[in-house]
Amino acid sequence: MTASEQVFPDRRVGAVWEPVRARCYAAAGAYLAFTEELDTAEATAAPVPDGPARADALVRQLNEAARGVDEFYHARREGLAEAGRVRAAVPQLLTHVRAEAEQALAAAASSEFGYYPSVRRGVSNLDEALLTASAVDPGSAVAGAREAAAAVQEATAELSNALSLAPSRTTAAANAIASVTTRLAAVRNRAGALGPAYSALLREFSAASSADLTNNERESRRGIEAADEALVGARVAAADRDPETALELTATAREYLAQAEQLVDAVTRRLEMLREVRTDPDAQARTVRFRLRDAQMLAVDRGLVAEWGSVLDAQAERLDRITAGLTGRHPDYWAYVTELGTVAEFIAGVVDRIRKNVAEK
Known part of the structure; x- marks a missing residue:
């Protein structure tokens, strides 16, 4: 019962058991009171009022209490057994995940990529998870111990994944820098059409048709410049053997370029669309x-x-x-x-x- 409450508190087995237990205590109390009355009557030779009828009622009460216990355990036998097995296995589980965590930490400590941000972050998260797990008593807080073990497993997997990906980061960063460099050049080239397109909008259509696009050229230029700055930072990070920072900066550059592209396309597409409408309104x-x-x-x-x-x-x-x-x-x-x-x-x-x-x- 205790194991079920600790392992599966959401099942609320204790709340279901409470009225069953109360009936058992009531039946046991009635039995003790009646036997005490019988002993007194026997010692004093005094009659017991409604003795047979009360005895029959007491037997029925005891049988109902026993049947309630049987029904309760038969209906929940598998769940109670499972809870017992889980509670018994939790200490072993904690021992196992701690051993795996120590192996991952040792691998990080000896890795040439230990200075990578993802590895340092993984080590920090795993240390914190282990500290939390060490503060949990698996005997009295089974659910908490299982959650702590799961957190250690997750942090161990995160660190192991960072270590496995680390050797490929340099190549990935180089590819990302090359890709963003190409895209930056393409966006700059497309941005060259924004100014003429906006001028054509002003010449050919009413000012209201492009009022919402007034700042697109300036904002797209800012986006391109920000992307260029991030790309320069990525190149510096790659040269400093920090490919993960380089990858983060190339991702930032892509975001700026995407925003700049939207601003440029908004103007050129507006001009194309309005010309089509003008041709056939x-x-x-x-x-x-x-x-x-x-x-x-x-x-x-x-x-x-x-x-x-x-x-x-x-x-x-x-x-x-x-x-x-x-x-x-x-x-x-x-x-x-x-x-x-x-x-x-x-x-x-x-x-x-x-x-x-x-x-x-």
């Missing part, structure tokens, strides 16, 4: 109207016109207003595209709700 509107007709037909097919018909009709009127807004020498094509996208998103949401409504019926 009705193309995107036709696509949205087609989706609207599909949604309207779906509402009819599912018998939900009363609920969604007017909502979808309102989107048709909204589309008319959006297309009518393309006026003037420099129409706001970006607002046009944005509003069409909003309508398309709204229609998609209605379609999803219609399908969900039908599926729930």
Whole structure:
């Protein structure tokens, strides 16, 4: 029972056992009281009131208590046995994981890569896990001891993995530096098109069409410069025989380059998209109207016109207003595209709700 409470506290075996034990104590107390009364009656030759009936009731109470104990153990025999085996094995488990941990620490101490950040971090984590495990008593805190053993195993695996990867870090860092160097050059080349593209946006379209892109050139340049700085740091770290730091810095450089690419592409793609819209303004509107007709037909097919018909009709009127807004020498094509996208998103949401409504019926 104690083992089960220590090993598997979530099973709450003790709480289930409590009423069974209470019935046993009650039956034992009634038995002792009745036998004491019988002894007194025998010594004084006094009659026992309702003796036979009370004796029968006491026998039934004792049998019910015994049956409760049998049922409890039969229903939980395997679990209780398992808890006993686990509790008995915990000290051996701790001994085993400590031995493995000491081997890993010894390997780290003798490794030529012991100064690598991942190895130093692994040693620190394992030392901390061992310290925690040494403070746990497996006899009184089985669950805590098992958790501590698992933590030692995990930290040992982390350190062993760092040691196994260490020999390949130099090659990995060299490859990463070469890759980022190539990507940096490519992003710089692409960034050269940002300025002309932004100027074309200002010349060909309304200022509102590129207002959100005003800072892209400056911010992309900052990203490229930050990536270059990180790459220089990676080269220095690699030269200092610190490939792990080099890998971390190349990862940082990649993040900066990804941000710079997004900023550059946002401008060039905006110019391409607006030119396409200007060539055929009705193309995107036709696509949205087609989706609207599909949604309207779906509402009819599912018998939900009363609920969604007017909502979808309102989107048709909204589309008319959006297309009518393309006026003037420099129409706001970006607002046009944005509003069409909003309508398309709204229609998609209605379609999803219609399908969900039908599926729930």
